[in-house]
Amino acid sequence: MADPIDFYFDFSSPYAYLTVFRVDALAARHGRSVNWRPYLLGIAARTTGIPPLAEIPMINDYTARDVPRCARALNVPFAWPTPFPVAAVAASRAYYWLHDRDPDQAKAVAVGLFSAYFAEGRDIGAPEVVVDVAAFAGVDRASLTDALASAPVKERLRRETEQAVARGVFGSPFFIVDGESFWGSDRMEQMERWLASGGW
Amino acid sequence: MADPIDFYFDFSSPYAYLTVFRVDALAARHGRSVNWRPYLLGIAARTTGIPPLAEIPMINDYTARDVPRCARALNVPFAWPTPFPVAAVAASRAYYWLHDRDPDQAKAVAVGLFSAYFAEGRDIGAPEVVVDVAAFAGVDRASLTDALASAPVKERLRRETEQAVARGVFGSPFFIVDGESFWGSDRMEQMERWLASGGW
Numbered sequence: 512m513a514d515p516i517d518f519y520f521d522f523s524s525p526y527a528y529l530t531v532f533r534v535d536a537l538a539a540r541h542g543r544s545v546n547w548r549p550y551l552l553g554i555a556a557r558t559t560g561i562p563p564l565a566e567i568p569m570i571n572d573y574t575a576r577d578v579p580r581c582a583r584a585l586n587v588p589f590a591w592p593t594p595f596p597v598a599a600v601a602a603s604r605a606y607y608w609l610h611d612r613d614p615d616q617a618k619a620v621a622v623g624l625f626s627a628y629f630a631e632g633r634d635i636g637a638p639e640v641v642v643d644v645a646a647f648a649g650v651d652r653a654s655l656t657d658a659l660a661s662a663p664v665k666e667r668l669r670r671e672t673e674q675a676v677a678r679g680v681f682g683s684p685f686f687i688v689d690g691e692s693f694w695g696s697d698r699m700e701q702m703e704r705w706l707a708s709g710g711w
Numbered sequence: 712m713a714d715p716i717d718f719y720f721d722f723s724s725p726y727a728y729l730t731v732f733r734v735d736a737l738a739a740r741h742g743r744s745v746n747w748r749p750y751l752l753g754i755a756a757r758t759t760g761i762p763p764l765a766e767i768p769m770i771n772d773y774t775a776r777d778v779p780r781c782a783r784a785l786n787v788p789f790a791w792p793t794p795f796p797v798a799a800v801a802a803s804r805a806y807y808w809l810h811d812r813d814p815d816q817a818k819a820v821a822v823g824l825f826s827a828y829f830a831e832g833r834d835i836g837a838p839e840v841v842v843d844v845a846a847f848a849g850v851d852r853a854s855l856t857d858a859l860a861s862a863p864v865k866e867r868l869r870r871e872t873e874q875a876v877a878r879g880v881f882g883s884p885f886f887i888v889d890g891e892s893f894w895g896s897d898r899m900e901q902m903e904r905w906l907a908s909g910g911w
Contacts, residue, residue, distance in 0.1 A: 559769050569759050569881050573892055580901060681769050692773055697897040701780060 515544040516702075517687040519675050521552035522599035522621075523636075524683035525565070525578045528629045529587055529696040531622050534686075537699060541706035543688070547610075547618055549603040550672040552683050553596075558676045563683075566596065581696065588630040597628070597636030600668070601659050605641050607667045608658040609650065620645045715744040716902075717887040719875050721752040722799035722806075722821075723836075724883035725765070725778045728829045729787055729896040731822050734886075737899060741906035743888070747810075747818055749803040750872040752883050753796075758876045763883075766796065781896065788830040797828070797836030800868070801859050805841050807867045808858040809850065820845045 516538050520527035538545045552563045565574045575591070582589035602624050609617035623644045627633040633640050638659055646652050658664050675685075679692065686693040686702055691710065693702040716738050720727035738745045752763045765774045775791070782789035802824050809817035823844045827833040833840050838859055846852050858864050875885075879892065886893040886902055891910065893902040 561767055561769060564764075567761055569761060569879060572879060573881075573894055576892065577894070577898075580905075584901060584904065679769060679772060681773075692776065694773055694777070695897075697895075698777075701784060704784065705780075 513541075513543055514689060515546045517546050517548055517678075519548045519550055519680045519683065519685040519687070521563070521596075521683040522549055522602040522624055522628070523596035524552065524563075525574070525589070525629060526581075526696045527684040528589075528625045529578075529581055529585060530684045530699060531625050532587065533699070534684075535618070537703055538706075541703070543706065547606070547621060548671060548675065549599065549606050549621070549668075550675040550680070551599060551603065551668070553598070554672050555676045555681065558673075559681045561681045563596065588626075590630065590632060592628050592632045592634070594634065594636065597634060599635070601638040601641040602635050603668050603671075604659050604664045605645055605655060607671065608655065608661075608664050609645070616648060616650065620648045620650065623648055713741075713743055714889060715746045717746050717748055717878075719748045719750055719880045719883065719885040719887070721763070721796075721883040722749055722802040722824055722828070723796035724752065724763075725774070725789070725829060726781075726896045727884040728789070728825045729778075729781055729785060730884045730899060731825050732787065733899070734884075735818070737903050738906075741903070743906065747806070747821060748871060748875065749799065749806050749821070749868075750875040750880070751799060751803065751868070753798070754872050755876045755881065758873075759881045761881045763796065788826075790830065790832060792828050792832045792834070794834065794836065797834060799835070801838040801841040802835050803868050803871075804859050804864045805845055805855060807871065808855065808861075808864050809845070816848060816850065820848045820850065823848055 518534055535545050556562050564570050579589055606617055606621055609620055624635050624641065627640065627644050628635045635641060635644070641659070642652050642655050645655050678687065682694045684696055688702065688706065689710070691705060718734055735745050756762050764770050779789055806817055806821055809820055824835050824841065827840065827844050828835045835841055835844070841859070842852050842855050845855050878887065882894045884896055886898070888902065888906065889910070891905060
């Protein structure tokens with residue numbers, strides 16, 4: 512089977528949210544699976560020097576309108592959450608811990624976290640909200656709460672963020688497939704064309 | 712008649728190049744005209760603090776592949792020019808001087824300049840190349856050469872760049888229509904949807 516698509520994102524990224532409902536279906540149409548790889552864009556920025564673009568004031572004024580416009584075009588429910596952005600530390604740690612146990616459940620929780628934040632305005636920066644969302648998907652509260660504070664889980668997220676930067680990842684969403692990079696929700700069509708044609 | 716679309720760009724911007732063959736046709740489908748408004752992104756960056764993104768090394772590695780990929784998707788001829796980027800001072804001054812005399816000719820020369828740079832690799836940073844391209848479109852060489860060094864023409868470009876920044880323009884291409892902003896060649900479909908629906 513062909514290699515999976517690596518899908519890098521920060522849980523605080525609205526443009527990543529706009530892709531989570533369709534990235535696996537897109538990949539499946541071309542016999543691919545998707546590795547979801549949350550990382551911390553703000554931490555990565557310390558190395559790359561590239562700030563999360565949506566946090567630059569002048570660009571933020573633009574994205575304030577662009578994100579809802581994109582969401583409407585995709586029929587994805589969206590409302591700007593408060594606070595924005597959030598530190599996605601707990602959400603990302605939860606993802607990796609779950610992933611090593613049940614990858615499908617991990618993705619379900621990830622989509623749940625994105626929806627909680629961008630459709631329902633719940634503060635996923637708070638560990639207890641992350642646990643609530645995961646519990647709704649059947650995850651044991653006590654085990655997850657312990658995991659969020661465990662050294663190996665912390666180290667895992669640190670390493671994933673470092674590796675993302677080492678691979679040239681600097682934004683969210685950011686896809687790598689067969690060595691080819693695609694940055695942004697607005698590059699999904701080109702990624703699909705790439706997959707369909709075997710590169711062009 | 713409905714207000715025109717303001718189309719801001721830097722002649723050194725490959726993503727702007729990807730739009731110049733279709734922006735007027737898009738506008739015309741919705742009863743609009745287009746004001747082409749070249750400005751100097753590098754000068755604007757001194758005020759906005761936002762550098763031309765394609766010049767950030769890590770992003771540049773990405774755009775090195777993304778631009779040709781986008782060009783292939785659009786069937787637009789493209790090859791990375793050398794040097795890149797160039798200072799589009801002469802090209803932009805030529806545009807405004809021509810515009811005040813013959814707007815259609817100004818656009819024809821603008822498209823010629825983009826093609827000279829991104830399809831033929833000619834250095835449009837050089838005033839003599841700008842004059843060559845304009846002359847091919849029927850512009851008098853001596854008059855244009857004088858204009859490129861004239862104080863009012865220099866001042867015009869300075870003012871246009873200042874006004875672009877004052878309106879919140881920070882990228883290229885950047886479109887404003889009826890107060891709504893669209894940034895990037897990848898937002899043309901949304902701009903068209905906006906025009907078709909009267910805002911949504």
